[in-house]
Structure formats: structure tokens, C-alpha cells
Amino acid sequence: MSLAAYQGMRVLVTGGLGFIGSNLALRLEELGASVTVVDSLVAGCGGNRANLAGSGVRVIEADLSEPAAIEEALARAQVVFNLAGEISHIHSMEYPERDLHLNTLSQLRFLDACRRVNRGVRIVYAGTRQTFGRPRYLPVDEQHPIRPIDFNGVHKYAATMYHLMMSELGELDAMVLLLTNVYGPRMSLNIAGQGFLGVFFRKALLGEPLAVYGDGEQLRDPVYVDDVAEAFLLAGVAHGCVEREYNIGGAEPLMLREIAEEIGGEARRVPFPAHLQPIDIGSYYTDSRRAERVLGWRPRTSFGEGVRRTMDFYRLWFAAYLDPQEELRRELPEHAGIRRRLEFTISR
């Protein structure tokens, strides 16, 4: 599969002002594609206009749940990269209806527009390893049982199934990438509840000590954002594949304390917060061999190299990404009229 196919290609990236979407959009621009991004800068998600500032990418600020505003761009797209969504497991437990709206209803309306104005279009969706829940075995492959332990995992799974079901019906031609923890330049550092990697980078950049929960020996396989962008690009032009779901994980399992030490030096161990224990998945790492076999993809960036590039980026663009005066934002503003906060055990 040659990425030269993107030269002159019209592509649409949803969630393209966010972390992964913006890196993908910039890479597509480098490859000579004509790139349009749609993003509504949902409060509490990681979108940031600075991510695409100075680029030639066309940005439409619109929400997927109101697709009329993007139908023209959608109709012209030769490939759609669908990354819009809410990533926070914690937000999903506090505001499940908000997560339902962002990750399923919005997707349903968007996919309906895709099939109406661009039937059969190739669409690559950003799914998540969170749909698997607590691993029954390691590494986790695509056959692993689906047992999500938070609403985000349930809603992202529903959206995954929309893509697959509509492809069965011939309405779309979807590929789904099931991503592990992604890190790199342009990830948001000011929002609480978006995962430990953003917190680690934020603290390291502010010169604050890092802390890991429990013994810090839980395994994760962080994957660098450029490698993830490459997986999207390869999936966008892969044809004749029998399988539509691909796990995308990092090169090596690492303990959380090793991850913390690489980013910010020695990390304190603190007791695992009781309110987060129910949605902790324990150790996780990915079996990405299907992506290697079919798409020719594998993670190329070592964790040490990825951390160095990430820190260099934020040191250069500190002011656009990090407000040292700002406490990590916790409370979420209303979205689409949805205010209902539910008191699950994980709520403080």
C-alpha cells in the first residue's frame, strides 16, 4: 500500500482539531491531499485551534450531530477519517448521557449522512481498546471478548458496530482501528480525566513530581501519534481486506512507573484512589499482528524517542498548550442541552 495515493486526494477528518485528528490532517497535507476537517470544539474534549494554525487545512467548525453543514465536503470526500469523539472514561461515568450523545448519537447521524451523500465511501474509525474491558489474557487480540467496564467503552463499541453493520449492508466501507493509549505532540494537557499520559507530560513540563497509583507495575503499551497516523493512512487505502477491525498498540509493554520515569524522572507511589478502582482495567497490552500482516503497519517509534519528541514540541509551544496557572479542569459544561450528572461510585 503506497501513501503516494493521497497526492491530490480529497479527504475529510472528523475531530481534526483534536490531538490525533490534527496530527493526521497535517500528515495528509504533507502527502499532498486536499484536507477538510470538521470539529465543533466540544468543551471538555481536546480540540485546540492552535493544532492546525498556519496549515493549509480547511476547517469547518460544525458538530457531527448536525451534519447538514458538512454534507458538501462529505459528498466530495474520497476517504473519511472519523476521529470525533469523547475519550474520557471518567467523564463518561459522570455524564453518561453526554458520552452517549458524543460517541453514539452524533456518530449515527453522521454515518447516516455518509451513506446518503457518499454511499460506500471508505471510512476509517477511531475505536478503542476500552471496549475489551479487563483483559482475560495478554496480549489482547481482536478476538478478545467485549466486556467494557465504563460507558465510554459501551458507547464506542456501539459506534464501532454501526460502522461494521453499515459495511455489511454495503452502505459504507469501514475500517476500525482499536487504539491503545496514544501520546505525542498536540495532546491536550489542561483537561482532567483524559488519561495518565497527559497528566504525566503536564507535570513533567511544570517541574512537578509524578505519582503512580499502587505499585506502578500495571502494564501499558503507549503508541506514538505519528505511528497511529500512519495506521489510519494505511487503512484508508487498503483494499480487498477480509477483516475490518485492527488493534493498534505500542512496540513494547512498559510498567506505569517506567513510563512515568521516562517522562519525568522518579515517580512517587500513592495508594490507588478507591473511587477509580472500579474502572481500572489492570494490565493491558496489544497484539497488533493483524495490522502488521494485513496493513503492513507496525509501531516504529520507541517510547524514549517519542517522549523526547513530545517534550521538545511542548517546550517550543508551551503557551498554546499549557497554562501553569490553570488547575486541571474537572467540571464539564453543558453539551447539547445535556446536564444530567449521575452519581456513580466513581464520582467524588
Ligand SMILES: NC(=O)c1ccc[n+]([C@@H]2O[C@H](COP(=O)([O-])OP(=O)(O)OC[C@H]3O[C@@H](n4cnc5c(N)ncnc54)[C@H](O)[C@@H]3O)[C@@H](O)[C@H]2O)c1
Ligand atoms: N487518545 C487516545 O489515547 C485514544 C485511545 C483510544 C481511542 N481514541 C479515539 O481517537 C479519537 C480521537 O481522540 P483524541 O485523543 O484525538 O481526542 P481529542 O479530544 O483530542 O479530539 C477529539 C475531537 O473531536 C471533537 N468532537 C467530539 N465530538 C464531536 C462532534 N459530535 N462533532 C464534531 N466534533 C466533535 C472534539 O471537539 C475534539 O477536538 C476519539 O474518537 C477517541 O475515542 C483515542
